[in-house]
Amino acid sequence: MTHQLGDRERSAIRDWLALPVERRARLVIGGDGGAGKSALLRESAAQVPGAALVDCTGLTADEVALRVCAALGVALGPDELLRGRPGLRGALRGDHTVFLVNSQWAGTTLTSSEPRRIARALSLLLLRAPEARIRLALEWDGDRMGEPPARDVVVTLAAGPEARSADATGADGRHPLGVLAAAETADVPVEVYRLLHEALGAPSGPADARALAAAFPDVIEVRETGRDARGEEEPDAGRLAFRSPSLARMWRAACPVSEAEQRRVVAALLAAVTDSGPARPWTESGPVGRYAARALPAHAALAGTAGELLTDGRVLAQVRPGAAWDALAVAYPAGVPYGGVLADVRSLQAQGAWSLSQGEWAAWLHHAALCAGRTDLARQLSGSGVGMPFETVWTQWRGNGRFGPVPGEVGRIDELALVRSEDGLSLLAARDATTDRATDPAHAYVRQEFDSATGAPHGAPAVVPEPLYESGWVYDDRVPEGVSGAFAERLDGEWEIEPEPSAPPPRCPLSVGQGIGLDNLWVLAGEGGLFAAVCRTDGEDDGTAWHAAPLLEPHARLAAPEPPAEALAAADGDAGARPWLEEVFGAGACRRHAAGDLPDGITHPGTRDFLVEVGLPSLEGLLQLQTHGGLKPLPKDGTDGQRSGVRYEIGHWMYAPLALDGATGQVLRLPRDTAPEPAAGSLARFFAMVRLFDAYRRGFHPSRADRRDAQQVLAAWCRRIDPTVDESDTWDAVLGGHPFEDGTWELVTKDGRPPL
CATH class of the missing domain: 3.40.50 (Rossmann fold)
Incomplete structure (x- = not known):
């Protein structure tokens, strides 16, 4: 037309x-x-x-x-x-x-x-x-x-005279065209149509491709050889297709398939691809397997079981990455739950893994499962039948979706060396931990030794004044005598490897920057710590990394979890907040005031309780915030649109005084040339948010994408604690990733700025 x-x-x-x-x-x-x-x-x-x-x-x-x-x-x-x-x-x-x-x-x-x-x-x-x-x-x-x-x-x-609609009077999901409309791909192998026909309980009718096309010649056609959207030929013959996508949609609307019926379809597809002998790639098991790899996640999303399906490693390894990401967006429109298996699936796309092969997809999911301690999932992935080009054998790499510092974590690794120790070969790892770079830095490097075979640490980390390349370990002579090893370093996204390795390292995200190859074992290190993987000697290495980021935003959003219970209690002014605050601010940092010593101008009950029971924290440097623990009276001023009352300076934040309104309990930042800016509705809320920011800024993350996720979680938590943050330019900078250099930051990247 x-x-x-x-x-x-x-x-x-x-x-x-x-x-x-x-x-x-x-x-x-x-x-x-x-x-x-x-x-x-x-x-x-x-x-x-x-x-x-x-x-x-x-x-x-x-x-x-x-x-x-x-x-x-x-x-x-x-x-x-x-x-x-x-x-x-x-x-x-x-x-x-x-x-x-x-x-x-x-x-x-x-x-x-x-x-x-x-x-x-x-x-x-x-x-x-x-x-x-x-x-x-x-x-x-x-x-x-x-x-x-x-x-x-x-x-x-407006619809033209030739616009067609589905003539489905009295039809239901078991109508032959309703069965075809239940399929997810544009054209459907006859074997898949027959499976859908049986799963939906359709009555006997034309299940042969040509007979079906002859019964509905104006609606469907037969394609002898299918082609996907990229023009690549599909090996299946006899594929059914609606003559236009709009016809498929019309018949789907006319013959809806219930969640219960979609669950039967999911079960039938799973049975078809898992009951045919030893595990092998679905894409090699015929037209139903190829269809399942592309469409099973979509069916599960419609069935309400995508979360269950995509946390089964035997299934997750087999489905195409894009199909999994797309299904997550459909199944979780409000966001994928933070910190679980589904978040790991989403994280691969957020890190730039949009060109992974099926084997790489399974291998990196297996790696993520081990980093999170999900050993059962890791076993399912390795036994799925998908050939993985490498397999993680031990890990000291931080898992995705963990907010704040983790006790015992290795942290970022900037340098990796191989040394001979009493127990054999050991790995020497170091990172730059210098602070106060903006003033007069006192250089410090955290160094730790690990067993190359197991990843077990040898002793506690030590702080030394020089990096490895300036110490006894010599960069140009880095292989101990009698050891055959290859060293890899990331330069402009590509590996520089010397000498030629026995097996190439796996393609890695850009957060992996160092590597040592010992035969077919590669020890890899970077932003999230270090891990070891056994690589296939026949693996192909094109010298590239994952992409630094996806071409577009990830399919699925991330849903922030509930704030920690301690943070919510502290924000409500609970007397038990003192230990939680001093865990970070330091013992005795919260300076309590006797009720009788509080200024008369502080009349807000919640504020008085906080000052007496918890105390006003005394801080220096964190978040460019200085508080002295005291209450310095300020002149009364009711001309700024705020409720008139007695105000007390409690410190400075971002080059402006920070004040407490004694009548309302509100915390205000007082810029010189503009109106007062709300910082929080109360002292309890303000310092609870500062405490959460401290946890965020001290966390080492396995990727830039993971840090961005943590930043979004921090922002969601702060808005939950106090909506005032949406009215504050300063909080907008804090939660939006302003690169603070406040003398307290153990560097998260070598240039001294957090990778936001």
Whole structure:
């Protein structure tokens, strides 16, 4: 069908094209299926010289982003791809107009979050690229993409006379077309159709591909050889497909499948891929196995069992990474629970692992399971039948999703050496722990020795004044006599390895920066500590790392857990907060006041109780905060819009006095030239949030993505404790990752700044 442009459409598109490109408003084409949205966009693109047009059908949002770049002639070199999203944003330059057709049909499954990712993450990347000015037009479907923002230019098309709908009078999920619509992929192997037919309890009918197509010639077609969205040929023959995605959606709406029925589908698929002998890759076990690897997570999301399915290592290793990430976004729209197996799955994408092979996917999930102490899950992953190119054998690497310091953790490792000890070969690890770099640093390096075979520490860590390369360990002569070893160091994202190793190291995230190879055992170290992995000698090493970040934001968000009970109690002014605060602030740091000695101007009951029972903390340096434990009276001033009352200076925060309002209990920051800024609703809340920030800033993290997650958790906790933080520019800087250099920070990166 060719959509005929009416005066309204012509005028709207003409006005949109005439808008100053600096406004970067999107053009959104909405309307029912069959209304001609794609035709309208294609005609519009043909009228714009040099416009880029990309068909999103079956593609992920990341693949659409790469195709947009190709259509615009943007060359993405290895460096830009390695950097992920920042590299992509930086590569976009110049003035462009981009049209995205069928954006509502993005994704490899019908139940997909990819249309929303295009509507949000990809759109923001294109419209906000700092060196480019891009006009963006795309198709829109409210059910799959949400409501467009008010700032968009919206054109809604009425259904044309040729628009089709599902004639499903009296049909249910067991109708032959309802069975086909229950499938998740665009075309479905006959073997999968038959499995769905049986699982849904459909009555006997045409289960042969040609017979089914003959029964419904206007609705479905048979594809002898399937091709995926990338154009790669599928080995299965006799695949059924609706003639358009909108027809599949219409029949799915007309013949809904219940959660209970979806659970039967999940069970049938699992039985088909697990009851056929020894464990082996699903992708090698026929059309049902290939379908399950792509679509089983989506079925589980619809069944309400995605969390159960994706925490089974035998299944998790087999499904395609993108299918798992997409299903998490569908199953957990409010966010994936923090700190569990599902968060580990999400973390791989957040760290930039979007080009992992199936074997690497299983191996890194196995590694994450061991770091978290989930030994049963690790055994399931290693026994899944997916061939892993390496296997972690011991770990001192910090697991994902752990907030704050962990007792006994190794911490970041900047240097790694091999030495001979009384017990054989040992590893010598060191990190820069210098503080006060902004003033007069006293250089300090934490050094510790570990058993190379088990990872067990030899003794406690020691603090020394020089790094390894300045000490007795000589960089150019680093292999003990009689030992054959290879040393690897990360330079610009690639390994520099000397001499040639027996087995190549695994492809690693950029947070891994050092390595020592002993035959097929590699000891690897970096931001999260160190671990050892046995690598296949026939493994392929292309010399690259994971990408530094995903091309777009991860599919699924992270849900913050409940704040620690101690923090909530302390924020409520509980008398037991004193030990929790002094655990970090130091013994005796909370200076209590006798009730009779409190100034008369402090009349707020909760504040009086806090000062008497907990005490006013005396701090120096932390968060650029100095408090002296005392109460210095300030002149009364009711001209700033705050409730009038007696105020007392309790210290300084970020170059401005910090004051207590004795009548309300509110804590205020008093900049010189602006109105007072609320810092917290009470002393108890303020110091509880400072204590949480201290836990955050002292935590070593296995990746930059993990630190960003912890930063988001900190922000959520502080907003839960005191919504005042949303009214404070200073808290906005604190929770947004301002790089404080306050003389107390044991360096989290070599340049002295936290990797936010």
